[in-house]
Amino acid sequence: MSEVELLRRDERDVAAWDLEVDVLVVGYGCAGVCAAIEAREAGASVLVLERSGGAGGTSINSGGFLYLGGGTILQKALGFDDSPENMFKYMMAACGPEPDEALIAPYCEGSVAHFEWILARGVPYKESFFAGAHEPFDSDDGLVYSGSEHVHPFSEIASPAPRGHAPQSIRDKGALFMNRLIAAAERVGVEPAFQSRCDALVTASDGRVVGAIAATLEGEQRIRARQGVILTAGGFIYNDSMLERYAPLLLQCKHKVGTETDDGLGIRLGLAVGGEAIRMEAGDVSMAIFPPNSLRHGIFINHAGQRFLNEDVYFGRAGEIILLHHGARAYLVVDDDYYGRPLNFPIEIAAVGDTIEELESELGLPTGVLQSTVSFYNEHAAKGEDPLFHKLPQYLTPITKAPFGALDLSSENLVYSAFTLGGLRIDANARVLSASGAPIPGLYAAGRTTSGIAKQGYSSGMSLGDGSFFGRIAGRHAASGS
């Protein structure tokens, strides 16, 4: 018997049900807990199957950010102007190519209310703005630029607004975020079953998903889900075989952001009953060379000694561009004034030189290419200009103070962090769609089991963001059977 059959069973072949609930949730990360809360609050009986021994999934170990905007109470309190339209403009420009407008539009529209819902479940946010670039590693500030909103080209497309909403904690922000939501779920009577894996979905003859087969500590359980099943079981960064087939470039990233249960099982369950998995090549690729921010005074060069990107971008954008477009080979060239080791990952020094010419030669570049790149950069940086890549003036200083260094940004020598962004296609009601665009009755999904708001061009907080947002929608719709 092939795996096809293991992942899908015909209702006619299920002799009897061991258990019946209204809504069955598969996976207890941020999408699962939000789905469970909403379904329960709508009056449904809810069971959550979780493969591991405890709650939280990948979310509990994450940075805890929510990418939200449009004028949240926190944005307003800190004096930042934003609107759903403005947020939409940024996301449609950043989350491409061909970002999913059908998901992004309601996400932007509902963002303000969603933040209030999260607040009401007890997640605390400090009313303070982190003034450094991007993620606050040693701060409990509540709001931060967690993408590339304030830099080229996005700052010309939409009015910059910080949208990274960080729970109030210096460390373990993800745990704070998730533990409050898990507690909220318990308060409304959500029942999680741990060490319980969903092995198959059960379909009726009309294609409707009517239940699931689970491997539990009590053995196989045949669970009828009267209103629907919600798949919130993570992505597939821990499945190397799926990465080879779908997203081979991500195999170069040495740090997998996830848990071992991010093996794509949720996606495969959805596929087995006729769902579509789209943009399976996409991933978030972070190259955490910042902080220190001083390194942004340096310049990225590719293997031809050419500059290619404004160095003030979010490190996820830098990682993605270097991995996808430059063969995961690049350097960061800095002078002595701005040299520093990245705080979070070790880095190799590819070359050091007393002159740029010497650095160029050490890097094995043809004579003149790096000298030409640096001299063009310096000439304009001295005037506070970056005509090619438009880095912010605050990071534009000529590279003149010897010794000069080239930090090795190649994927062999630097740890890239990655998780997958491809997955099941859903509509704005979090219903899993088939190839025709018709929803599969009784099946919902959210979080990294889906291809969500970011098809590529990730900003921090988009995963907890769309997971929690569409998780809630899935819970509500499953409870009402709509």
Next chain:
Amino acid sequence: MSEVELLRRDERDVAAWDLEVDVLVVGYGCAGVCAAIEAREAGASVLVLERSGGAGGTSINSGGFLYLGGGTILQKALGFDDSPENMFKYMMAACGPEPDEALIAPYCEGSVAHFEWILARGVPYKESFFAGAHEPFDSDDGLVYSGSEHVHPFSEIASPAPRGHAPQSIRDKGALFMNRLIAAAERVGVEPAFQSRCDALVTASDGRVVGAIAATLEGEQRIRARQGVILTAGGFIYNDSMLERYAPLLLQCKHKVGTETDDGLGIRLGLAVGGEAIRMEAGDVSMAIFPPNSLRHGIFINHAGQRFLNEDVYFGRAGEIILLHHGARAYLVVDDDYYGRPLNFPIEIAAVGDTIEELESELGLPTGVLQSTVSFYNEHAAKGEDPLFHKLPQYLTPITKAPFGALDLSSENLVYSAFTLGGLRIDANARVLSASGAPIPGLYAAGRTTSGIAKQGYSSGMSLGDGSFFGRIAGRHAASGS
């Protein structure tokens, strides 16, 4: 009822069969005709369903090339050394990332014998080598470099050998190729049913594919396929909605290489019964700016005025790199000595200048960037060197003769030709695989319904190549039920 059910039916819901055959082939392009011949020659009764009114599919309008090597009778006759190992090295380097070794290895091993099989079915090849670069638009020569075997970096990875095998005809090579195969199929008793579309696959309770539902001129036909169904129904370049979901960059290509039936139906049928569709983002992207070959004396520059690729590569490699890695925006800078209009597609002149400085300014580039690029190129070209991108010496001439021109290679202004390369995952026996890697019993596929030998990095002839090669294998294995 959702489309899931339309594409898959349970055998228990099929009241009776209208027709029974051993092997059912879906689609009558090069993969289908080869599958049908082999199945028939193995003694199976064969029915071919073809949606359009005639035979040939996309193959009949194609360039007619087969990408074959390893020491074919034609390669040997023309004095070219090649071996399966050498061909394998090239393909593993060119057809990536993570090319499918399980398909490429047998393809290289079986290439010599496959060419003899094609010859035996009456396709004529002239024993002559086309000395120009890449495809012979006005020649009936039999052998040509149809990829980037002879240029950097591939010429250093494997010993260069031409592998484009072209039928002997100046025009309509694809028609010559297909008509001989169709005639061969008729001789062995293959029955095609035209205007007949496969609307669903029928599965038994163990997941085996046991038949299909077809829409025909006589109405719906329920066809039992005792040994198996072979999906050879093309790719999805004519399905814009699937392109949006899976391969959005290909939407920028104005010329779709295919027929209207390349709408992905074959892929969706395979998915509906548990098959996997992989590398769905991949495509062949040709930017047919050559011939004239004189244009290769020019240099590609990107939107930052930087060179990025040796200009002697196969135009598919150029198109792919410009679309995927340079935002589909680039120019070809030429001087008066080598200026010429591409023969096959109209092109816009983005700028003309009496000096490179003037050209740079006309293109809106910051002062100095293009001058620096051209001066570095010229300095080395004068010595017959290209230290950055290693273009062949025969195309290395300094760009010095005014006026200078920049041809517009942007996807808005130049016609890029594209077809999809993603599709069902098969094994070396052409069996469609499920997510677990287990074959789906009774289901085979070949051609652009599958993700074949090229996941990206296409060379001309790889589609007729893997379509005909794995089509044959599918036919043999289906006939024997293995």
